[in-house]
Amino acid sequence: MTTASTNMPGTRIYNRNLWSGALFGLGMVAFIDETLFHQLLHWHHFYDKSTTGLGLVSDGLFHAFSWIATIGGLFLLADLRRKNALSIRRWLGASQFAGGMFQLYDGTIQHKWMKLHQIRYVDHVFIYDLIWNLAACLMILMGLFQIVKARNGQAGRIA
Template structure:
């Protein structure tokens, strides 16, 4: 990876040099952020489900703890990458936020399709008409991904 530290060119040159790192930092932070939100709100506050609901409540609570640890480490990992970008004068905030949105939406879509429907390790909520919850969950995930891609595209075009 190329390091660029000239103050006169500063951000513009560094943004290009660290473009992918901005995306990855935002993406990883986004996954951690939405995981943390999911675990805190839907698992702990609302008690809608556990990360793994195919066993006892005790196993469900252990799975929630592991999921919480994953969300914590992922969030912190993304923030360490963000701090490194700032230190190197390579933070491209618009591209980073695009990565955050793609990470949030990507994880939410993965959760809603793979974990909820294919693996069936839990549902978003155990109610008769779960399709409404599934549609809201997955459609909002696609919308967040689209916002992220627009931000990334916009950032890329602004740099030209």
């Protein structure tokens, strides 16, 4: 059983809610990206600057990373539930924030700066980039809103 003082900003339990949510959110957005855009739609591979075979290997490594992050976040979540220390608002906020940060990183650093791949190889890629990055910013803002709301005492602990 946690006390109010152990579930306040700066405490270990508070930070564990943030880390658990962040790992889960990052892993889930990476998993959705890899599954939808890489495997189902065939828009790109994680690394498109070589052969299709190397692109598939890079997708497999990316997929493994996404599942490791997702499962790691879920293990931390289970531990928080067991300790009766889960703040669902804080956890969901961290999930949204980290998922949005990953998507923004992917859309700006990987797509544009490193040029590992484009979201889609079409003439008007700007539209796809704009939607991708605006969705990322929206996720970041929604996550921050939830984290701040939880920090201001509206945490919504779950037993």
